[in-house]
Every structure is written in C-alpha cells, then in structure tokens.
Amino acid sequence: MSNIxxxxxxxxxxxxxxxxxxxxxLTQAYIKNIENAKKxxxxxxxxxxxxxxxxxxxxxxxNNEQLLSGVPIAVKDLFCTENxxxxxxxxxxxxxxxxxxxxxxxxxxxxxAFLLGKLNCDEFAMGSSNETSFFGNVINPIGDHLVPxxxxxxxxxxxxxxxxxxxxxxxxxxxxxxxASFTGTVGLKPTYGLCSRWGIVAFASSLDQAGPMTKxxxxxxxxxxxxxxxxxxxxxxxNKKKESYSKNLKDNIKGLKIxxxxxxxxxxxxxxxxxxxxxxxxxxxxxxxxxxxxxxxxTKYALPTYYIVAPAEASSNLARYDGVRYGYRSQKGxxxxxxxxxxxxxxxxxxxxxxxxxxxxxxxxxxxDAYYLKAQKVRQLIKKDFDxxxxxxxxxxxxxxxxxxxxxxxxxxxxxxxxxxxxxxxxVNLAGLPALSLPAGLDKQGYPLGLxxxxxxxxxxxxxxxGHAFEKNCGYKNEIKKWWS
Amino acid sequence: xxxxKEKIKHVAKLARxxxxxxxxxxxxxDLNSIFKFxxxxxxxxxDKVEPLTSILNQSLRSRKDEISDGxxxxxxxxxxPKKNEEFFVVPKVVE
Numbered sequence: 001m002s003n004i005x006x007x008x009x010x011x012x013x014x015x016x017x018x019x020x021x022x023x024x025x026l027t028q029a030y031i032k033n034i035e036n037a038k039k040x041x042x043x044x045x046x047x048x049x050x051x052x053x054x055x056x057x058x059x060x061x062x063n064n065e066q067l068l069s070g071v072p073i074a075v076k077d078l079f080c081t082e083n084x085x086x087x088x089x090x091x092x093x094x095x096x097x098x099x100x101x102x103x104x105x106x107x108x109x110x111x112x113a114f115l116l117g118k119l120n121c122d123e124f125a126m127g128s129s130n131e132t133s134f135f136g137n138v139i140n141p142i143g144d145h146l147v148p149x150x151x152x153x154x155x156x157x158x159x160x161x162x163x164x165x166x167x168x169x170x171x172x173x174x175x176x177x178x179x180a181s182f183t184g185t186v187g188l189k190p191t192y193g194l195c196s197r198w199g200i201v202a203f204a205s206s207l208d209q210a211g212p213m214t215k216x217x218x219x220x221x222x223x224x225x226x227x228x229x230x231x232x233x234x235x236x237x238x239n240k241k242k243e244s245y246s247k248n249l250k251d252n253i254k255g256l257k258i259x260x261x262x263x264x265x266x267x268x269x270x271x272x273x274x275x276x277x278x279x280x281x282x283x284x285x286x287x288x289x290x291x292x293x294x295x296x297x298x299t300k301y302a303l304p305t306y307y308i309v310a311p312a313e314a315s316s317n318l319a320r321y322d323g324v325r326y327g328y329r330s331q332k333g334x335x336x337x338x339x340x341x342x343x344x345x346x347x348x349x350x351x352x353x354x355x356x357x358x359x360x361x362x363x364x365x366x367x368x369d370a371y372y373l374k375a376q377k378v379r380q381l382i383k384k385d386f387d388x389x390x391x392x393x394x395x396x397x398x399x400x401x402x403x404x405x406x407x408x409x410x411x412x413x414x415x416x417x418x419x420x421x422x423x424x425x426x427x428v429n430l431a432g433l434p435a436l437s438l439p440a441g442l443d444k445q446g447y448p449l450g451l452x453x454x455x456x457x458x459x460x461x462x463x464x465x466x467g468h469a470f471e472k473n474c475g476y477k478n479e480i481k482k483w484w485s
Numbered sequence: 486x487x488x489x490k491e492k493i494k495h496v497a498k499l500a501r502x503x504x505x506x507x508x509x510x511x512x513x514x515d516l517n518s519i520f521k522f523x524x525x526x527x528x529x530x531x532d533k534v535e536p537l538t539s540i541l542n543q544s545l546r547s548r549k550d551e552i553s554d555g556x557x558x559x560x561x562x563x564x565x566p567k568k569n570e571e572f573f574v575v576p577k578v579v580e
Contacts, residue, residue, distance in 0.1 A: 099560040193541055235545050304523045324573050326564035336576045341503035360500040374526050376536035415515055416522050432540030
C-alpha cells in the first residue's frame with residue numbers, strides 16, 4: 001500500500017473501513033512522506049508520537065461509524081490545539097501552548113480523526129504567499145521556486161504533496177481559495193458563521209472563517225460536514241440544523257442559473273485566465289446549466305474596503321499581545337510601556353506591523369469617519385451587489401485568482417501588488433458568502449489555475465454539487481513529481 | 486492625504502510598537518502607497534448608505550450571566566513569560 005497517500009480522503013476512508021489498511025499503516029505512510037518533505041517547510045510542529053498512539057488506539061477498537069474514522073490530519077497552525085504549540089506563524093506566539101482545543105479541530109477529532117501536525121502559514125494569516133511566516137516561507141510542490149499561496153500555504157503545500165489526506169485552513173480574504181488555486185486543490189470558504197471561530201487565533205473577526213482544503217469536492221463535503229456546526233462559544237455562530245453535505249452530494253445541475261459577473265474581467269488579466277473561465281462556462285453549460293450575465297458594480301472597491309476593515313479589526317485583535325499573559329516578552333525597556341513597545345516590535349514581523357499601523361490609524365480620533373465608516377458603507381454596497389444578483393442566479397462563476405503561483409520573492413517588496421492577488425476572493429468575505437475554489441486547468445508553464453463558485457449564504461450544498469459535477473467533467477488531475485524527496 | 490514620518494511615529498506610539506529609526510523611511514513609503522490604494526473609495530458617494538455593521542441577519546445572542554468555568558489559575562498562568570504562583574509579573578508601574 002505504498003501509494004495510499006496519493007488517494008483521496010474518501011478512498012482512504014474506504015480502505016480503512018474495509019481493513020485494506022490499518023490506521024497505523026496509514027499514519028506511518030504519512031509520517032514517512034513528511035520526513036522526506038522537509039524542503040517544503042510546510043510543517044511548524046509535528047505530533048507523530050501522539051498520532052501513532054491514536055492510530056493504534058483506533059486499530060484496537062475501530063469505530064467506522066464516524067465521518068473521519070482513523071484518519072490523521074494536519075491543520076493550519078492558527079487553530080489552537082490543546083497541549084500542542086500554536087504559533088500563528090509568529091515569533092510572538094513561538095512558545096504558546098494552549099490549554100484548550102478550538103471548536104473546529106475538536107469537531108474533527110470527535111468525528112474520528114487525530115492530529116498529525118501543525119502547518120505553516122503567513123504570520124497571523126496576513127499574507128498571500130506564506131512568505132510572512134516567522135518560520136520561513138513554504139514551497140509549492142508544483143515547483144521549487146514557487147509560493148504555495150497564502151495565508152494557508154503550509155496547508156495547500158502539505159495537501160498537494162500528500163503529507164495529509166485533507167486539511168483545514170482559514171480564509172479572511174482568500175487564504176483558503178488562493179492557495180488551493182495555486183496548488184491544484186479544492187478549497188472552500190464557508191458562509192460566515194457556519195464554522196465556529198472559537199479557539200482560532202483571530203485576525204479580522206467579521207471576515208475570518210475556517211474551511212476545508214481537500215483533493216476532491218466529495219472530500220470537501222465530508223470535511224465541511226465534520227467541522228461545521230453551531231457553537232455557543234462563538235457569538236456569531238449560526239444556530240441551524242446540521243447538514244449531511246456528503247450524503248446529499250449530487251451531480252445533476254440541469255437548469256441551475258450561473259451568473260457571470262462582467263467586473264471580474266480585470267485589466268492586464270492573463271489570456272489564460274480568460275480562457276480558463278470560458279472553459280468553465282462551457283463545462284457548466286454542457287451539463288445543462290444556464291449562463292446569465294450579471295453585474296457586481298462595486299467589485300473594484302472590495303480590496304480598498306478590505307484594507308480598511310481587516311487591518312482595523314486586526315489592530316484591535318492583536319492588542320492582546322502584550323508580553324504579559326502569554327507569548328514572547330522583550331527583555332528590553334525601562335518601564336511597562338517600553339516593555340510593551342519592544343515586545344510588539346520584536347515579536348511581530350513587518351507585514352503584521354504594517355497592518356496594525358494601518359488599522360490604528362484608520363480607527364484613530366478624527367479619521368474614523370473618513371476611513372472605517374466609509375469602508376463599512378462600501379461594504380454594504382458590495383453585499384447589496386451580491387444580494388441583487390442572487391435574486392437572478394443560483395451561483396456565480398469567476399476565476400479564483402488573477403494569475404497562477406508566482407515566484408518566491410517576486411512580490412515581497414510591493415505590498416499593494418501582493419494585495420491585488422486577492423482581488424477575486426475578497427468580495428466574498430466582505431459579503432459573508434460561501435465560495436469554492438476548484439482546480440480547472442494549467443497555464444502554459446504547467447502551473448494550476450482555479451475557478452471559483454460563489455453561493456448564497458448557507459447554500460454550500462449547491463456550490464458543492466456544481467463543483468462535484470464540474471470536477472467529473474473537467475478532467476483536471478494534479479500530477480506532481482516528488483522532486484523534494 | 487499623505488502620511489509623514491512624524492504621523493507614523495505617533496500612530497506607532499498609539500499601537501505600542503517601537504519603530505526602528507532606520508526603517509521609518511521604507512515604512513512611510515509602503516503605508517503611503519497602501520493609503521493611496523485605499524483612498525479609491527473617495528470616488529464613491531456614500532451619503533445615503535447605511536454602514537454595514539453585521540453580515541448576519543441575526544442579532545448577537547446574549548447568554549445568562551453565570552459562571553461556567555473557573556478555578557483554572559494554573560492554566561491561565563501557564564503561558565506567562567513572567568509570573569509567580571498567583572500573579573502575572575510586570576515591570577514596576579507605581580513607585
């Protein structure tokens with residue numbers, strides 16, 4: 001069973017269930033892959049001993065009634081894990097060992113999975129290339145000079161390199177969908193409030209949402225089903241009946257109306273992205289869906305709005321890192337204030353500091369109306385664009401990103417050009433909607449490109465169904481040479 | 486509007502982040518290019534638009550005001566960089 005790790009999660013679950021492979025053998029296979037893939041730098045922490053013990057426990061007393069029976073899973077290092085170091089990719093949390101477990105990871109473990117390790121990410125999830133991590137940049141398995149996307153770059157890299165059968169990330173402005181697109185994998189940002197934010201290191205609380213990253217749409221539906229659900233500990237958690245996304249997964253999309261927003265054809269967009277979009281439209285049309293031209297007129301204002309709202313919330317959320325209660329503390333400074341200032345200056349990286357300063361400025365006295373209030377108003381207009389469109393269509397199809405994976409170091413000196421990478425993903429976060437990124441083709445260099453399906457709030461099932469049908473008919477397959485081992 | 490070095494130092498003070506003098510120039514340049522980008526919003530007239538304060542069509546739940554945990558001092562102190570048996574320890578504040 002040496003090739004078990006390149007199978008999908010659902011195939012692996014089937015093999016465990018039918019006893020073709022034990023949980024221990026499966027876990028050992030992943031550990032071997034991870035040990036051979038140190039070059040990718042996708043892990044911050046591994047929990048091999050604990051994973052092997054959990055695998056043995058499962059094999060001794062298998063419970064195959066669960067959604068994720070006997071499967072080891074690595075998760076983004078933004079989820080607090082009890083007694084396992086949780087860094088958020090930052091020096092300031094380099095020694096932080098939570099005494100509690102985040103709700104979404106707990107949900108995974110309650111469904112039969114266990115922790116394999118913690119995956120690298122941009123510092124506090126602020127970045128689009130995984131280059132802002134204190135633990136160094138992650139490499140895309142697609143090519144040794146390419147970024148894996150970000151902020152969930154360790155997650156996308158590990159998944160594409162067969163170092164975990166599935167994973168979870170967080171998405172504040174595209175941090176699940178963009179890395180999925182860059183690595184030829186599937187990523188879903190659920191509706192705001194569907195998955196609990198409790199125990200996730202906070203970045204921008206009105207935008208943050210955890211979601212699955214997987215090899216197939218079916219796997220995505222299994223993971224979403226396992227991780228989602230109402231949580232009393234998150235004040236914005238939506239209290240609704242749990243859905244069986246995997247059981248209800250269908251591939252008949254006949255008659256569904258798919259919106260094509262004209263504003264997503266941006267200036268200087270590579271021809272290949274346009275062609276990919278055309279290919280996606282044709283696949284859905286051939287499956288019986290109806291394409292409808294729509295307009296989301298405020299699309300171009302989404303990124304500027306995001307770069308007010310997200311830093312504002314971040315500056316407030318990150319005020320807690322003071323060197324007193326947990327995390328890094330500077331030894332320099334003659335009084336309390338200097339201790340704070342040095343702790344935060346030494347503990348945070350440049351991008352995080354930039355965003356805290358932007359956030360502090362836009363919320364400061366005299367500037368609040370001009371920036372933050374203005375952004376909240378534009379956010380209303382962006383949400384209204386979607387509300388209006390969803391009276392006419394069932395889902396919206398767009399490219400996931402304006403380019404394929406770029407080179408390491410290519411955009412690090414120009415923050416705005418880095419931000420522009422999230423141009424197609426950010427509007428969805430501002431409107432709180434679910435969106436799925438699907439691998440759809442390759443560019444001329446052979447790098448993966450993704451398409452995005454945006455759904456109505458809480459309409460995950462529909463975009464999963466469309467994605468499932470799309471996947472079957474697209475014929476995309478990730479073929480990655482394991483150059484690193 | 487453009488941000489000068491003094492303004493940036495003031496904001497850094499508010500944010501409790503000490504800024505390395507050698508880095509102020511590049512920080513000023515970066516922040517100004519970001520603000521130029523952000524200020525595209527000024528093209529839009531939003532006089533009649535209500536600000537969006539929540540994307541959920543529900544108001545925040547309130548919970549009963551009762552204690553649901555406690556007696557976890559050890560757990561709370563566990564990650565502190567400096568502590569004694571009962572308290573977080575900070576540099577002297579009052580003479």
